[in-house]
Amino acid sequence: MSFVERGLIVRRDDSASVTYTDIARLAGVSTATVSRVLAGSASVSRDRQERVHLAAEQLGYRPNRAARALRRNKSDTIGLVVSDIEYPPIARLARVIESEAALQGLGLMICNTDESLTRQSFYIDLLLQERVAGVIAMPATDDPQQIRSLLDSDIPTVTVDRIVPDHNVDCVLIDNAAATHALVADLLGHQRRRFLGIFGTQDATPSRERLEAVQEQLSTRSGVTLSVRTLSLGSTIGIAQATRRITSIVQESFGSSAYNPDAIICSNAMTVEIVMKTLFERSIRVPDEVSVVGYDDMIGLDLFYSPVTVADQPFDRIGKRAVELLLSRMSGDADRSQRIIRIQPDMQFRDSCGGGHS
Amino acid sequence: MSFVERGLIVRRDDSASVTYTDIARLAGVSTATVSRVLAGSASVSRDRQERVHLAAEQLGYRPNRAARALRRNKSDTIGLVVSDIEYPPIARLARVIESEAALQGLGLMICNTDESLTRQSFYIDLLLQERVAGVIAMPATDDPQQIRSLLDSDIPTVTVDRIVPDHNVDCVLIDNAAATHALVADLLGHQRRRFLGIFGTQDATPSRERLEAVQEQLSTRSGVTLSVRTLSLGSTIGIAQATRRITSIVQESFGSSAYNPDAIICSNAMTVEIVMKTLFERSIRVPDEVSVVGYDDMIGLDLFYSPVTVADQPFDRIGKRAVELLLSRMSGDADRSQRIIRIQPDMQFRDSCGGGHS
DNA sequence: CTGAAAGCGCTTACAG
DNA sequence: CTGAAAGCGCTTACAG
Numbered sequence: 001m002s003f004v005e006r007g008l009i010v011r012r013d014d015s016a017s018v019t020y021t022d023i024a025r026l027a028g029v030s031t032a033t034v035s036r037v038l039a040g041s042a043s044v045s046r047d048r049q050e051r052v053h054l055a056a057e058q059l060g061y062r063p064n065r066a067a068r069a070l071r072r073n074k075s076d077t078i079g080l081v082v083s084d085i086e087y088p089p090i091a092r093l094a095r096v097i098e099s100e101a102a103l104q105g106l107g108l109m110i111c112n113t114d115e116s117l118t119r120q121s122f123y124i125d126l127l128l129q130e131r132v133a134g135v136i137a138m139p140a141t142d143d144p145q146q147i148r149s150l151l152d153s154d155i156p157t158v159t160v161d162r163i164v165p166d167h168n169v170d171c172v173l174i175d176n177a178a179a180t181h182a183l184v185a186d187l188l189g190h191q192r193r194r195f196l197g198i199f200g201t202q203d204a205t206p207s208r209e210r211l212e213a214v215q216e217q218l219s220t221r222s223g224v225t226l227s228v229r230t231l232s233l234g235s236t237i238g239i240a241q242a243t244r245r246i247t248s249i250v251q252e253s254f255g256s257s258a259y260n261p262d263a264i265i266c267s268n269a270m271t272v273e274i275v276m277k278t279l280f281e282r283s284i285r286v287p288d289e290v291s292v293v294g295y296d297d298m299i300g301l302d303l304f305y306s307p308v309t310v311a312d313q314p315f316d317r318i319g320k321r322a323v324e325l326l327l328s329r330m331s332g333d334a335d336r337s338q339r340i341i342r343i344q345p346d347m348q349f350r351d352s353c354g355g356g357h358s
Numbered sequence: 359m360s361f362v363e364r365g366l367i368v369r370r371d372d373s374a375s376v377t378y379t380d381i382a383r384l385a386g387v388s389t390a391t392v393s394r395v396l397a398g399s400a401s402v403s404r405d406r407q408e409r410v411h412l413a414a415e416q417l418g419y420r421p422n423r424a425a426r427a428l429r430r431n432k433s434d435t436i437g438l439v440v441s442d443i444e445y446p447p448i449a450r451l452a453r454v455i456e457s458e459a460a461l462q463g464l465g466l467m468i469c470n471t472d473e474s475l476t477r478q479s480f481y482i483d484l485l486l487q488e489r490v491a492g493v494i495a496m497p498a499t500d501d502p503q504q505i506r507s508l509l510d511s512d513i514p515t516v517t518v519d520r521i522v523p524d525h526n527v528d529c530v531l532i533d534n535a536a537a538t539h540a541l542v543a544d545l546l547g548h549q550r551r552r553f554l555g556i557f558g559t560q561d562a563t564p565s566r567e568r569l570e571a572v573q574e575q576l577s578t579r580s581g582v583t584l585s586v587r588t589l590s591l592g593s594t595i596g597i598a599q600a601t602r603r604i605t606s607i608v609q610e611s612f613g614s615s616a617y618n619p620d621a622i623i624c625s626n627a628m629t630v631e632i633v634m635k636t637l638f639e640r641s642i643r644v645p646d647e648v649s650v651v652g653y654d655d656m657i658g659l660d661l662f663y664s665p666v667t668v669a670d671q672p673f674d675r676i677g678k679r680a681v682e683l684l685l686s687r688m689s690g691d692a693d694r695s696q697r698i699i700r701i702q703p704d705m706q707f708r709d710s711c712g713g714g715h716s
Numbered sequence: 717c718t719g720a721a722a723g724c725g726c727t728t729a730c731a732g
Numbered sequence: 733c734t735g736a737a738a739g740c741g742c743t744t745a746c747a748g
Contacts, residue, residue, distance in 0.1 A: 067424075084453070088446060094444075110452065110466050273661070299656070299658075303663060304661045
């Protein structure tokens, strides 16, 4: 072990670990050769290759990722920046990305922003300090300024779900217009005429595209009305308050002098959940009195008292594509234009729309 | 910037970053002093402290975590080893741990094992390569041999949910006996007499403790029967096959010549979901014909066609305690005996048990 | 309180 | 194909 010959000035406080020096000595080669063999890079004679591999194994060599990262100014870790890992579709995204990253020997660092721009900046800074090899992000907003330091770095970045207008970031997201059209068509097919749309922040791609699509689709219909409520950025109000907000939107929408929608479009699965709960508590029957549809599937949604029709975002496929794009950027082709990949939604027609898919 | 004076042998391929050398020069101090100031360690004159902080700010200094990790042989990252980040209670655990870690400036690396011992070993090795500052793990089994290299390292480790018999690992988990007693008591209160228990691998703490508790509690009751089915370790069969297994357990349990339970105890929320789905598809009414209870709450479970009674594991509190224990281990007191913290379950009595909590 | 200097474990341009 | 050597950006024991 090299510790026997290390200077005495600084002592390691943990059990000595095996280094290239140890392997080199045992294999009778230089550390440069050890590096070449273990990195599988430059060509080394077969004989030496074997000796190095054997020595490494005998000594139980374990690479030191920090040393490698320092030398190469790039770690073998990628960062995942998301709003909320607890949101089931995002958990699925994380799972897929983690699994693909592991295949490349890359670690995955999770960064949960709660859609707070402050936390988002904090995490981007942390990832820059870490010199991560790449970042997959679902930024709180589409604003490039909010992730400026990441864009200005040379760290390959791919966004998911949200298009940041910058040539340096690819994006993978579903076809929100197609998803919306399918949902609205199903509602119209069930003779729904009074729509209530509950959408998220218009500072991010999905809710903006979805709202636009609904408005466009309904604008040509006569006798059909649309009432829209948008929520502000998650961070600015917090989850508890968002829940209260949605609950009150639903409550205010029903009653003798209210809008009384016969269809509610919810921009995500949490909204679906809150809406369904509020309707249940107020004994407003789904789908008899009102249809409910949403975006994003979630485990159990098909077992609700009225199974909910949704346009699922297939985050397993989205995650895989995102990793593909990221790896491609990581392996060099950095100076090209922005790639935007659209994935088709996975429609789940269930009873909440009116039963018997139209 | 220091790049102007760096040797020419190796060129940085990215934009030059600010280092201690730059700060030291601008502040007119040594790099040692810069380190002392920015690490907030040894005492430095107020005057120099200010100059260093000012210089760091002016230059837009960003620490290099790899360099620090290499020098200290320990990174500012902790590892989280879990079976499946997509399982909602675990997603919550990850969220809490991530949030607590961020408060300490620690990154969180996610390791998803799918309960595969191979993947578990792979990830432990990765975390060792990373020289993580600590690990919180939900190991696939209680067997210390499976995480031997982690235990043999000097990396502080805390387990969650599963007790690994080794003095070097603290553990935080719920009081499985109390949870079980509460569930069984509720079932008995609703005159249930024919129990079917579907438990997970007996190689891990929770299912073992729960099964023991059920058996013990029912053994003193006359006229009450218990049929037990246990599933093997997740990895050995995979999720799809586990689903099929549970589905067929339920299907085989009902029919003229079958056991026909009037109460099903499910060892986790995924089992609850599969059982509820199978019963729904077979039109077996809950709770009229059979009660269903489980462990772990999950969003939406209260909106099921029959809201499900569960003993929730409060993973937010569990996660916080785990981080506390880990930080305490990380700050030194490593050579003490194993600490085991029991958290009380959070009972959610709902209709699936028979309505109107007994 | 402070600085000069060594060294953490790798990678790689250079010179054979 | 191979090795000697420099250097990545920090931290810290040592000597003032």
